[in-house]
Amino acid sequence: MPRFMGFVRMQEGIGMPPQSLFDAMDAHIGERAAAGVFLDGGGLYGTEDAVNFVVSGGEVTRHDGPYAESKEVVGGWSILQYDTLEDAVADQQKFAELHAQHWPEATVVATLRQISDGPEAPGD
Numbered sequence: 001m002p003r004f005m006g007f008v009r010m011q012e013g014i015g016m017p018p019q020s021l022f023d024a025m026d027a028h029i030g031e032r033a034a035a036g037v038f039l040d041g042g043g044l045y046g047t048e049d050a051v052n053f054v055v056s057g058g059e060v061t062r063h064d065g066p067y068a069e070s071k072e073v074v075g076g077w078s079i080l081q082y083d084t085l086e087d088a089v090a091d092q093q094k095f096a097e098l099h100a101q102h103w104p105e106a107t108v109v110a111t112l113r114q115i116s117d118g119p120e121a122p123g124d
Contacts, residue, residue: 002114003039004088006078006095009109011071012046021102028098032080037091041078072109079115088112 032038050065082088089112096110 001081001083002085002088003117004080004082004092005113005115006041006080006092007074007109007111007113008076008099009072009111010075010106012066012073014106017103017106021099024098024102028095029078032091037080037082039079039081041076041080043076044074047073085114088114 029038029041047065047067050067052063052065052067054061054063080088080091082091092110092112096108099106099108099110
């Protein structure tokens with residue numbers, strides 16, 4: 001059964017989402033966990049304590065947060081499992097619609113990517 005990773009990206013420093021979004025997400029995730037779709041996930045703190053290791057030209061450099069140049073940050077993640085890609089896409093749209101309904105003043109990007117189990121391309 002294909003697995004997917006969902007990401008939620010948003011502008012950093014826009015404040016906490018409204019309680020209604022937390023409540024809607026609890027119900028949404030609870031239903032998917034009971035159905036065996038939601039495997040794991042959670043929210044992420046801001047970049048103030050983040051650490052990036054950048055590899056460039058054969059060298060590794062460390063960059064500690066916060067990052068003034070960041071316009072968007074990953075605010076949450078999930079590991080999901082669906083029977084089909086179509087099911088995954090449809091459910092990710094429902095997830096995005098919860099954000100539109102409960103936090104319309106925020107710009108949120110909900111991304112879905114299939115998890116690779118090896119070097120093959122999706123669908124192989």
